[in-house]
Amino acid sequence: MKIAVLPGDGIGPEIVDEAVKVLKVLDLPFQLDEAKVGGAAFDAHGHPLPEHTLKLAMDSDAVLFGSVGDWKYDKLERHLRPEQAILGLRKNMGLFANFRPAICYPQLTHASSLKPELVAGLDILIIRELTGDIYFGQPRGRREAPDGEFKGAPEAFDTMRYSRPEIERIAHVAFQAARKRNKRVTSVDKANVLETFQFWKDVVTEVHAQYPDIELDHMYVDNAAMQLVKAPKKFDVLFTGNMFGDILSDAAAMLTGSIGMLPSASLNAKGQGLYEPSHGSAPDIAGKGVANPLATILSAAMMLRFSLNQEEAASRIERAVQAVLEQGLRTPDIFSEGTRKVGTVEMGEAVVAAL
Amino acid sequence: MKIAVLPGDGIGPEIVDEAVKVLKVLDLPFQLDEAKVGGAAFDAHGHPLPEHTLKLAMDSDAVLFGSVGDWKYDKLERHLRPEQAILGLRKNMGLFANFRPAICYPQLTHASSLKPELVAGLDILIIRELTGDIYFGQPRGRREAPDGEFKGAPEAFDTMRYSRPEIERIAHVAFQAARKRNKRVTSVDKANVLETFQFWKDVVTEVHAQYPDIELDHMYVDNAAMQLVKAPKKFDVLFTGNMFGDILSDAAAMLTGSIGMLPSASLNAKGQGLYEPSHGSAPDIAGKGVANPLATILSAAMMLRFSLNQEEAASRIERAVQAVLEQGLRTPDIFSEGTRKVGTVEMGEAVVAAL
Numbered sequence: 155m156k157i158a159v160l161p162g163d164g165i166g167p168e169i170v171d172e173a174v175k176v177l178k179v180l181d182l183p184f185q186l187d188e189a190k191v192g193g194a195a196f197d198a199h200g201h202p203l204p205e206h207t208l209k210l211a212m213d214s215d216a217v218l219f220g221s222v223g224d225w226k227y228d229k230l231e232r233h234l235r236p237e238q239a240i241l242g243l244r245k246n247m248g249l250f251a252n253f254r255p256a257i258c259y260p261q262l263t264h265a266s267s268l269k270p271e272l273v274a275g276l277d278i279l280i281i282r283e284l285t286g287d288i289y290f291g292q293p294r295g296r297r298e299a300p301d302g303e304f305k306g307a308p309e310a311f312d313t314m315r316y317s318r319p320e321i322e323r324i325a326h327v328a329f330q331a332a333r334k335r336n337k338r339v340t341s342v343d344k345a346n347v348l349e350t351f352q353f354w355k356d357v358v359t360e361v362h363a364q365y366p367d368i369e370l371d372h373m374y375v376d377n378a379a380m381q382l383v384k385a386p387k388k389f390d391v392l393f394t395g396n397m398f399g400d401i402l403s404d405a406a407a408m409l410t411g412s413i414g415m416l417p418s419a420s421l422n423a424k425g426q427g428l429y430e431p432s433h434g435s436a437p438d439i440a441g442k443g444v445a446n447p448l449a450t451i452l453s454a455a456m457m458l459r460f461s462l463n464q465e466e467a468a469s470r471i472e473r474a475v476q477a478v479l480e481q482g483l484r485t486p487d488i489f490s491e492g493t494r495k496v497g498t499v500e501m502g503e504a505v506v507a508a509l
Numbered sequence: 510m511k512i513a514v515l516p517g518d519g520i521g522p523e524i525v526d527e528a529v530k531v532l533k534v535l536d537l538p539f540q541l542d543e544a545k546v547g548g549a550a551f552d553a554h555g556h557p558l559p560e561h562t563l564k565l566a567m568d569s570d571a572v573l574f575g576s577v578g579d580w581k582y583d584k585l586e587r588h589l590r591p592e593q594a595i596l597g598l599r600k601n602m603g604l605f606a607n608f609r610p611a612i613c614y615p616q617l618t619h620a621s622s623l624k625p626e627l628v629a630g631l632d633i634l635i636i637r638e639l640t641g642d643i644y645f646g647q648p649r650g651r652r653e654a655p656d657g658e659f660k661g662a663p664e665a666f667d668t669m670r671y672s673r674p675e676i677e678r679i680a681h682v683a684f685q686a687a688r689k690r691n692k693r694v695t696s697v698d699k700a701n702v703l704e705t706f707q708f709w710k711d712v713v714t715e716v717h718a719q720y721p722d723i724e725l726d727h728m729y730v731d732n733a734a735m736q737l738v739k740a741p742k743k744f745d746v747l748f749t750g751n752m753f754g755d756i757l758s759d760a761a762a763m764l765t766g767s768i769g770m771l772p773s774a775s776l777n778a779k780g781q782g783l784y785e786p787s788h789g790s791a792p793d794i795a796g797k798g799v800a801n802p803l804a805t806i807l808s809a810a811m812m813l814r815f816s817l818n819q820e821e822a823a824s825r826i827e828r829a830v831q832a833v834l835e836q837g838l839r840t841p842d843i844f845s846e847g848t849r850k851v852g853t854v855e856m857g858e859a860v861v862a863a864l
């Protein structure tokens with residue numbers, strides 16, 4: 155089982171270190187190979203996704219990813235910025251299916267901005283298409299406006315697009331995921347304005363015919379943003395495109411109050427996957443030893459389950475994380491009166507001990 | 510002062526009726542002309558935005574708009590659906606500047622999903638560009654995928670675009686609005702992924718040079734969705750494009766707990782404007798006499814202020830709305846223990862009485 159370990163920038167290295175400790179204690183035949191990615195790779199090799207890093211990832215069964223990005227790279231041209239690494243990995247590896255659970259841990263319900271009764275027991279699975287949409291659509295760039303009120307003026311443009319097979323494959327993923335849960339899928343679109351998402355809605359409706367046991371409804375993205383705030387527990391699987399998924403999955407993660415706890419998985423058709431925490435690189439707290447490693451440790455658990463076929467080990471990690479929460483250990487992001495504040499390393503070692 | 514009154518669908522007619530009563534009692538020289546729009550216009554004339562409705566709106570100083578949309582029109586071809594009316598009015602009248610205040614009324618703080626301390630005193634102004642972006646960009650449609658993994662497959666596509674003058678004019682609106690408030694603008698983009706929004710960020714930064722008294726920061730849209738949930742009071746003016754503004758303004762409105770109270774204004778370069786409540790047509794409660802007319806009444810107040818130069822009358826209406834809240838009157842959407850539940854007409858008449 156070959157695992158590419160890409161710590162990245164900001165708090166990435168610290169939190170990935172703890173996840174690696176957890177993996178090592180499992181005593182499974184892993185081969186762990188580390189490489190630089192993002193700003194760290196730019197500094198060392200002049201590119202956020204160097205050839206050898208991409209190759210390592212492509213040749214592995216799974217990628218354990220920390221996070222990329224730091225303000226200090228803001229002035230670089232877009233193709234050299236850290237975020238291009240994650241986009242490049244998604245596109246090159248064909249990681250079209252992004253799973254982002256938004257779960258409210260019973261021990262952390264109070265940490266949500268929402269009233270406890272609205273989030274207690276919350277468990278949404280967001281499925282975001284990850285290799286299409288306006289993220290990768292061509293053409294894009296700058297030009298003179300070809301028509302309209304400001305014809306001839308400088309303008310910038312991008313192309314949103316989805317093809318039928320792209321929508322079909324992610325719709326199957328969503329319906330199949332719902333089957334293992336509460337059998338409800340909410341497909342989020344903007345069919346009232348966008349051609350792309352009218353097509354999305356049509357194709358999703360067609361694919362749904364193969365899943366008579368699953369309840370499907372359609373919701374406009376603006377309404378979905380409202381319903382997430384108003385009554386998030388009404389969702390089971392929330393399923394959408396790349397751009398809307400970016401926005402809604404972050405909103406949903408923040409709603410739980412425990413974004414520092416939320417893992418994610420990005421899979422391709424072969425089951426190869428990239429696993430990363432839902433939170434970002436948090437350069438403001440990097441190197442201070444206070445970042446929460448649990449989202450990354452739980453991402454490692456998802457990796458064991460989805461890409462390495464080690465369900466047993468995955469569950470062990472998840473139980474160990476539950477155990478440290480029960481013990482009252484908290485990094486600062488989830489700390490509250492009456493619990494014990496610990497740092498990144500102490501939290502990681504507590505999970506190791508619980509294993 | 511010519512006002513076009515377009516009640517539309519769902520609860521539109523009921524709530525606009527109350528706003529019209531309020532306008533009439535002001536005893537100002539208004540000429541009010543009513544026309545059908547949306548589904549109601551489709552039923553009567555075969556088109557959601559008939560020629561005469563558009564002409565009436567274009568020839569008026571301001572449009573008082575209810576709401577459009579109903580599930581029963583879902584099966585119509587896109588260009589005949591009710592929503593096309595509002596898009597057509599925006600585009601034809603050049604209503605590029607959308608103002609959507611997200612205010613948490615002291616009397617209604619408890620109605621928010623968020624913990625009271627996070628929303629008490631909340632007062633954000635969202636400024637959304639309303640005639641550009643992927644809403645109107647050409648080309649758009651269906652075709653065979655011209656390239657990529659699924660070359661030749663059926664696909665749908667849209668074009669996101671912003672020209673320099675479009676960004677400049679809305680940026681001026683945002684900075685000038687901030688000047689009358691707390692002098693802080695957050696420009697929301699996705700410059701790390703989209704050419705359009707890298708350009709947006711660049712142009713906004715340039716325009717900002719003319720407003721040294723205003724603090725500007727830039728935030729990615731996914732982060733903005735998170736910050737709205739986490740700490741909404743940190744925003745003063747939140748300023749963004751058409752698509753992101755659609756999503757974020759609805760999320761922000763819902764956060765306040767009083768979306769039934771929130772007005773909006775959409776202005777063009779001549780000061781002509783369209784005024785509508787932030788909420789939708791709510792077909793589920795249409796005709797039941799329970800809809801909250803206050804967002805529409807407050808939209809009429811915005812109309813007096815922005816398009817008709819009647820600041821005094823605008824403030825009178827706003828004070829009257831405050832007064833009915835103080836009296837404890839509540840429509841069902843904002844009702845709570847200890848207040849008096851009233852219907853649409855009773856609420857409208859209470860505002861008239863308070864005037």
Ligand SMILES: CC(C)[C@H](C(=O)O)[C@@H](O)C(=O)O
Binds near residue numbers: 240241400701702731
């Ligand atoms: C870093 C950025 C390009 C990325 C995205 O927009 O997809 C991030 O926000 C995410 O959600 O993983």
Ligand SMILES: CC(C)[C@H](C(=O)O)[C@@H](O)C(=O)O
Binds near residue numbers: 592595
């Ligand atoms: C009805 C729809 C086309 C419209 C939009 O997307 O702009 C609405 O959601 C709004 O925000 O006014």
